[in-house]
Amino acid sequence: MNEYENRLKWFHEARFGLYIHFGLYSIPGRGEWTMYSERIPAPEYARLADQFRPEPGCAKEWISAAAAAGAKYVVLTTRHHDGYCLFDSQCSDFTSVKRGPGRDLVREYAEAARAAGLRVGFYYSLLDWRFPGYFEPEKYPESREALIAQAHDQVRELMTNYGKIDLLEYDGGWDSRLRTGRPQWAEFWRSAELNAMVRKLQPGILINDRSGTDEDLETPEQEVRPGSRGVSESCMCIGDSCAWGYTRFNPNWKTAEQLLQHLIQAAQGGGNFLLNVGPDPAGRIRSEELDRLAALGGWLRENGEAVYNAFPCSLIGSAKPGTVDLNLQGPWTRKGSCGYWCMFRWPGVEAVAVRIKTPVKRVTLLKTGEEFPFEWDARTQRLKIRGLPVFPPDALCSVLKVEFEGVPELGTEEDLSRWLAG
Numbered sequence: 001m002n003e004y005e006n007r008l009k010w011f012h013e014a015r016f017g018l019y020i021h022f023g024l025y026s027i028p029g030r031g032e033w034t035m036y037s038e039r040i041p042a043p044e045y046a047r048l049a050d051q052f053r054p055e056p057g058c059a060k061e062w063i064s065a066a067a068a069a070g071a072k073y074v075v076l077t078t079r080h081h082d083g084y085c086l087f088d089s090q091c092s093d094f095t096s097v098k099r100g101p102g103r104d105l106v107r108e109y110a111e112a113a114r115a116a117g118l119r120v121g122f123y124y125s126l127l128d129w130r131f132p133g134y135f136e137p138e139k140y141p142e143s144r145e146a147l148i149a150q151a152h153d154q155v156r157e158l159m160t161n162y163g164k165i166d167l168l169e170y171d172g173g174w175d176s177r178l179r180t181g182r183p184q185w186a187e188f189w190r191s192a193e194l195n196a197m198v199r200k201l202q203p204g205i206l207i208n209d210r211s212g213t214d215e216d217l218e219t220p221e222q223e224v225r226p227g228s229r230g231v232s233e234s235c236m237c238i239g240d241s242c243a244w245g246y247t248r249f250n251p252n253w254k255t256a257e258q259l260l261q262h263l264i265q266a267a268q269g270g271g272n273f274l275l276n277v278g279p280d281p282a283g284r285i286r287s288e289e290l291d292r293l294a295a296l297g298g299w300l301r302e303n304g305e306a307v308y309n310a311f312p313c314s315l316i317g318s319a320k321p322g323t324v325d326l327n328l329q330g331p332w333t334r335k336g337s338c339g340y341w342c343m344f345r346w347p348g349v350e351a352v353a354v355r356i357k358t359p360v361k362r363v364t365l366l367k368t369g370e371e372f373p374f375e376w377d378a379r380t381q382r383l384k385i386r387g388l389p390v391f392p393p394d395a396l397c398s399v400l401k402v403e404f405e406g407v408p409e410l411g412t413e414e415d416l417s418r419w420l421a422g
Helices: 003-014 042-051 058-069 105-115 141-160 182-189 191-201 256-268 287-306
Strands: 016-020 073-079 119-125 167-171 231-237 272-277 332-335 338-343 351-353 360-365 374-377 382-385 398-404
Touching: 003 231, 016 058, 016 119, 016 287, 058 073, 058 105, 058 272, 058 287, 073 105, 073 167, 105 119, 119 141, 141 167, 141 182, 141 191, 182 191, 231 256, 256 272, 256 287, 256 332, 272 287, 287 338, 287 398, 338 351, 360 374
Parallel strands: 016 073, 016 272, 073 119, 119 167, 231 272
Antiparallel strands: 332 338, 338 398, 351 382, 360 398, 374 382
């Protein structure tokens, strides 16, 4: 195992994390981009800090919700694009320690996460809307340099003052007019220098690619897809895609079934799923989010073997882009020689999988261990499982654990019409 694979070991084992967007933007309740999208002047926006009074113990409640959901790590927004720090920064007066609650919320969060046995992740936005030099870097060069210096100094504080940090998720690396690409972002933020410092202070840390350099992870938003440059961590809201921070009226909550499909799809592609919650101004996670997290946690307690440390399986599951193969029941994940058929659309008393090249040894229902009779034909490469319950054993997703004689392989069909003759 090389250094990169060693860094990723815990991440693959985890597969599921909880994202927490929390800050001053929770007070107006119109999302984390409120300052910019409504063009609220910096002095006016800053007055929100005087109203910011998260309740004691809110960080512990976040971690309790994450643990109940079956998440193995958590990522907190230490500072978003509005510049307000939830930590004690020596290079800014706009912090939760110096203005607002008088508390280091990042420290409360990190200590609670470690006490619960969860990995600790920090989100940090490179940009800060309070700096004219971000919007007009040529016009305001001193502000531009102050912005870059702040990013380096604050990342150094985060990597120095809070113990072992497992994951650093940058955001806001893009230029204000969206006219340049990742190489230019990396040059602007001096990202190679920045990340070298991070790795020196936190050996073994995982870093995403949003500072412009490739690093360890890609973090696509609101979609589940494999990474093109590295491992993928798909980040998603429970509600509308524009509502990471607390949005008081959020009409489009995803169901627990939808969220579980995204989680399994991420694992099927060898990536992770980072599911977001946006606590209210008091730091409370609303019931709509808690209910869905609890449903996921209940399912994972009985079926987590199909997700945690699971990897891609070559067998046909759902619809794969670029192919004509389809299995309506659901996707497969894999660990070694075991395949996990995650059935969102239960077939009834009989299930059939095709193009199964590897001989099958045993079929059981994952949550109970109940064994079912099956037939596997090496010539036709069909696996037929019999004696299944008429109704789905699990309300969200029923998983059949299929034990093979080796790593399950997808069979070929040189004559696509051969199956017609039996």
